[in-house]
Amino acid sequence: MRSGRSRQSKWMLFPRLLGRMILLVLFFCCGFLLYNLAQGQFWPFEGQGVMPYSVDKAKDGRDSAGGSGEEKEGGGDEEAWQLILVNKWNPMPEDYQVELTELSNGQSVDSRIYPSLQKMFDDARSQGIYPTVASGYRTARKQKELMDEKIGAYEAEGCTRAEATRKAKKWVAVPGTSEHQLGLGVDINADGVHSKGKEVYDWLERNGYRYGFIHRYPEDKTEVTGISNEPWHYRYVGEKAAKEIRRRGVCLEEYLEEDGDSAGEKK
Ligand SMILES: [Zn+2]
Structure with a gap:
């Protein structure tokens, strides 16, 4: 009889614990969805492939x-x-x-x-x-060398530095561009x-x-x-x-x- 009662009380505890856990999980899910809605994405994983950087x-x-x-x-x-x-x-x-x-x-x-x-x-x-x-x-250095060479070539043809630079830029991109x-x-x-x-x-x-x-x-x-x-x-x-x-x-x-x-x- 006694063992039967104690088993019964254990089984009474279980649904209460389960209920709390479900509530907790629901709470987090809602929070997560609300957060993503606020970010303008309904489904947070959309468009994200396997690449680590932003899509x-x-x-x-x-x-x-x-x-x-x-x-x-x-x-x-x-x-x-x-x-x-x-x-x-x-x-x-x-x-x-x-x-x-x-x-x-x-x-x-x-x-x-x-x-x-x-x-x-x-x-x-x-x-x-x-x-x-x-x-x-x-490399940027190589690009700069090419630019300097081109400017030098126009200067050798008699252009002023400014003129030579302007002409060179039509053919050679400025380093970084x-x-x-x-x-x-x-x-x-x-x-x-x-x-x-x-x-x-x-x-x-x-x-x-x-x-x-x-x-x-x-x-x-x-x-x-x-x-x-x-x-x-x-x-x-x-x-x-x-x-x-x-x-x-x-x-x-x-x-x-x-x-x-x-x-x-x-x-
Ligand atoms: Zn090229």
């Missing part, structure tokens, strides 16, 4: 709006770095980090664009066109043995976009890009953006601008 939500939005049907793993995260805008008005972030892959000729590029670059070169060669990367990634420092810009020339420059430039103009590369400084966009026509300078932006840029006949600045407050604000 570029704008890109996700454009993906669905564009409706190109091309889904790549990672979605918005994958694109953010591809569309970084660096020009004379938008210097690169000071803490920008690049992981490089060295090419056989000693030049290097951002490791993420290497497979596309290699594929482009392989395909070009299979069609009898022989390109080579004349200049890939550059060059896509070469991102590792995403490459100067592509002919190998000088099997192909001539123009053959390579023409092939790139026709085919570069298929591999995610755009002719970055076209003749008719110098006002917008701030750089003179450079048929050799190609910039990786990803296949989707490259196709769209070509279809619309715009340059990267205009492409980002047209996409309004989504990509345009991203640096």
Whole structure:
């Protein structure tokens, strides 16, 4: 009898404890949801892939709006770095980090664009066109050396320092504003043995976009890009953006601008 009673009282305690625990859990859940609602996100994990850094939500939005049907793993995260805008008005972030892959000729590029670059070169060669990367990634110091050289060359032609500097800036980006420092810009020339420059430039103009590369400084966009026509300078932006840029006949600045407050604000 006695053991029966004590067992009964234990069983009476259990539901009361359980009830308190459920209340506590509900309390935390409500708090969590309210907090996220206040932050403007209904579901707090939306859009967060496996990448540790913050998600570029704008890109996700454009993906669905564009409706190109091309889904790549990672979605918005994958694109953010591809569309970084660096020009004379938008210097690169000071803490920008690049992981490089060295090419056989000693030049290097951002490791993420290497497979596309290699594929482009392989395909070009299979069609009898022989390109080579004349200049890939550059350090800020290298960029400054190039600028100094260019200014020196104009001075040697009789320009004043100010004049020489102004002219040089049309061809060479001020350190901190060059896509070469991102590792995403490459100067592509002919190998000088099997192909001539123009053959390579023409092939790139026709085919570069298929591999995610755009002719970055076209003749008719110098006002917008701030750089003179450079048929050799190609910039990786990803296949989707490259196709769209070509279809619309715009340059990267205009492409980002047209996409309004989504990509345009991203640096
Ligand atoms: Zn270049």
